[in-house]
Amino acid sequence: MNDFLTPRHIARRTSAAVDAAVGAGRELGLTVTDATVLYELFSVVVHLAPSPVVARIPTVLPPSADLGSQARRQQAELDVTRWLADQGTPVIAPSPLVPREPVQRDGFSMTFWPFVEEDRDKEPDYMANSESVADLHAAMRAYPGRLSFLSAAEPRFITESLAVLEERADLIGPADLDHARREWQVLEPLVRSRTAFEAAFPGIDLQPIHGDSPPANIFSGVEGDLYADFELVTLGPVEWDLAALGPDLESAYNRGARRNGMRPLNEDVLGFVNTVGMLRAIASLTLVPQLPQLMEYLKPAVDQWRTMSFADGMTG
Structure with a gap:
C-alpha cells in the first residue's frame, strides 16, 4: 500500500495551515506580514510576526479527530494553562491579544499563544525537569475545572487503529498485532473506566495531570523554563506523566514529590501506564x-515493547 505522503504533499499541508493561521490572526485584529514556521511535526507552530503571537495548528490527526473534538481538547488546554498562570505557575499561557478559545478556519482548528524567545544554548536537563514535574502536579491538584479520566490515553484511537492495522502488514506484522490486541483487551477496561481503574489500583489518587510527558515539554525561554504543550491535559494518576522515562527520571520525580509532600510513584501503576503508552505507540503507526x-x-518504542512482559503481568 503506497499511501505515504511525499515531502511535497507535506509542504502543501504546512502551507495550508500557515495560510489558515495568518487569515485567522488577521481576522482577530493581529498584524501579520512575516509568518514564520517555528516547528512542525504533529502540529504546525507559526509565529505571526510582527505580532508577538504564535499559532499552533494540529495537522497529523486520526480520522476520528473532527473539528468538534479538537476544539474541546484545545479549550481544556487553554483553560488549564490560563488558570495555572493566574496561580503564578511558570507556564506558557494563552495569548492575551486574542480571545482564549480555539479558532477554526479552512478545515483547521488552532490556538494562539504568546511568542516566547527560546534559549537555544540551553541543553535540556531531563533529570531536573522530572523533579520539577512534581511541582507542576502540586500546582495542578487544585484546578477546579472538569477533566475527563485518562483521555490522554486516547482509547478510541487505540481501538480503531488496531483494527486498521489488520490491513497494514507494511506497518506491523501479524504476530505483533495479535500481541497488541490481546494486551489491549486486558487494559482497555481500566483506561475507559475510572471505577475499574480504582478497583485495580486501590488507594491511588487521581488528579489533573499534564498528559504528554512534561519532562520533555518544558520550554527553555531566555527568561526561564516554562511548562508547555498541555494538549493532552487529563485527569489521571501522576504516573502517566512519567511513563516510559526509566528509573533515573522516576527517582528524580520522587525527590520532587517528597519535597512537595506528595506520594512517590507506584510501581504497579507505572507498569500499567508504561504498557498503555506502548500501545499508543503501536496505534500511532497508523499515522505514519x-x-x-x-x-x-x-x-525503538516498538522494539522495547517486544521485550516487555505481557500487559506488565496483569491478567485482567
Whole structure:
C-alpha cells in the first residue's frame, strides 16, 4: 500500500495551515506580514510576526479527530494553562491579544499563544525537569475545572487503529498485532473506566495531570523554563506523566514529590501506564502515512515493547 505522503504533499499541508493561521490572526485584529514556521511535526507552530503571537495548528490527526473534538481538547488546554498562570505557575499561557478559545478556519482548528524567545544554548536537563514535574502536579491538584479520566490515553484511537492495522502488514506484522490486541483487551477496561481503574489500583489518587510527558515539554525561554504543550491535559494518576522515562527520571520525580509532600510513584501503576503508552505507540503507526518520518521515532518504542512482559503481568 503506497499511501505515504511525499515531502511535497507535506509542504502543501504546512502551507495550508500557515495560510489558515495568518487569515485567522488577521481576522482577530493581529498584524501579520512575516509568518514564520517555528516547528512542525504533529502540529504546525507559526509565529505571526510582527505580532508577538504564535499559532499552533494540529495537522497529523486520526480520522476520528473532527473539528468538534479538537476544539474541546484545545479549550481544556487553554483553560488549564490560563488558570495555572493566574496561580503564578511558570507556564506558557494563552495569548492575551486574542480571545482564549480555539479558532477554526479552512478545515483547521488552532490556538494562539504568546511568542516566547527560546534559549537555544540551553541543553535540556531531563533529570531536573522530572523533579520539577512534581511541582507542576502540586500546582495542578487544585484546578477546579472538569477533566475527563485518562483521555490522554486516547482509547478510541487505540481501538480503531488496531483494527486498521489488520490491513497494514507494511506497518506491523501479524504476530505483533495479535500481541497488541490481546494486551489491549486486558487494559482497555481500566483506561475507559475510572471505577475499574480504582478497583485495580486501590488507594491511588487521581488528579489533573499534564498528559504528554512534561519532562520533555518544558520550554527553555531566555527568561526561564516554562511548562508547555498541555494538549493532552487529563485527569489521571501522576504516573502517566512519567511513563516510559526509566528509573533515573522516576527517582528524580520522587525527590520532587517528597519535597512537595506528595506520594512517590507506584510501581504497579507505572507498569500499567508504561504498557498503555506502548500501545499508543503501536496505534500511532497508523499515522505514519501522514508523517513518514514518524516511523523512526516509533521503531525503538516498538522494539522495547517486544521485550516487555505481557500487559506488565496483569491478567485482567
